[in-house]
Structures are given as C-alpha cells and as structure tokens.
Amino acid sequence: MSRILIVEDERKIARYLALELEHEGYEVDSAGDGRTGLERALSWDPDLIILDLMLPELSGVEVCRRVRHESDVPIIMLTAKDDVSDKVMGLDMGADDYMTKPFAIEELLARIRAALRKPRAKAAAAAAEPESAALRAGDLVLDPERYTVTFAGEPVALTKKEFDLLHYLMERKGKAVTRDAILNDVWGYDYTGDTNVVDVYVRYLRHKLDDRFGIRTIQTIRSVGYVFSYE
Ligand code: CA
Secondary structure: OOEEEEEOOOHHHHHHHHHHHHHOOOEEEEEOOHHHHHHHHHHHOOOEEEEEOOOOOOOHHHHHHHHHHHOOOOEEEEEOOOOHHHHHHHHHOOOOEEEEOOOOHHHHHHHHHHHHHOOOHHHHHHHHOOOOOOEEEOOEEEEOOOOEEEEOOEEOOOOHHHHHHHHHHHHOOOOOEEHHHHHHHHHOOOOOOOOOHHHHHHHHHHHHHHHHHOOOOEEEEOOOEEEEOOO
C-alpha cells in the first residue's frame, strides 16, 4: 500500500484529500504546517507527497527543497493562486507536478497514480547496484569488493595484510578481539611467525589512519587485544 503525506494547512482540503485517498486504498498522514510536513516527510518516508505551497512555519517551496536533499519521493504541489513564479520555483526545487486549487479530485488521483508509477531514480539505482558490502565508520569507508579504503573520500593506501586486519576489526566494531583471534583469523592457523605481528600491523594502521587524519580508530585493551571503536 502506497503511503501519501498531505502537507496542507487548510483543514477542510486536507481532510477531504485524506478521505478520498484512504478511500482509494492509500495509507495517509497529514501535516498542517511546513515544519511538521518536512519532519514527517523525512521520518515517515512516504511514497508521495502532496504539498501545498502557502504554508505556515516553512513554505512549500522550502519544504520541497529540503526534502529533495534527502529523497527523490514524488512531490505534487498544490497552489491556491495561479501564480506562475511560485510554480516555476516549486518545479525548480524538484517538485514533479503541480495542481492549481480548486482541482478536480479525479485529476489529482490520476496524477498521483502516474507519479507513483514513474520509476524513481534513486530506487532504480539502488536496485541496479545493491548496497555494497562497504563498511563505514564516520568518514572512513572500507570496500571489500573494490579493496579500497577512503577517509572523507581521500584514498588510503594499505597493504593486503593491513587491509585484511582493518576489515576484520571494522566488521567487529565496538567488540574487543584478542590477539590470538586476530592472528588465527587474519594470518591463519598455520602462521608461525612472531605473535607481535598483530601489534606491528595495528601500529601501521594507526600511522596511516589515526596520525594522518587525527582520529582514533583502534584502541588497545590491555592484556586482551584490540577494539575498533571509531564511529
Ligand atoms: Ca495553504
């Protein structure tokens, strides 16, 4: 069931719209001012927004602009007056369609159906490229598929082992892991070298991440091991 958010301060219109839309089988929520509308648009994640232009608290154009920062949800603007500049501004801000009040409900319903049918760019992109397995901690992103690490978009060059160790620790973010566990899982059971190798590689990572970017990624837990604790 598609969810439609109505942002409209004229109660009679809002109630009428809500009844009609519910009758059509949509799940409906309403907001009576721009600020509440924006908040609901971002928290409820509707499939479509009907947005009046003249609103208290925050104008419809402003609501539209801010929603567009976060989402490509279809927006149909309602405007009481036949004001071309408002419409143009609304469309510039990313509204998909507009209707001038008073409108025929059948026409609005038809436009809602059309807007809901249109594939959404972001959703389509997400479907085409499933959310990658990238691990994130604040500005630090590790992509195990591409074998890349970036901090705030800046590439961080790591050796294979450094990468594996960081991957291992980031996967267990917030959980303490022992040196033995790291040694077994990252270096392998057949590793016969110095057990200090874990400490050495943690130092390498701290040098390449903490020292370079002024952050604290891997913390030492005395006589136990390490924890990746950067958020
Ligand atoms: Ca209004």
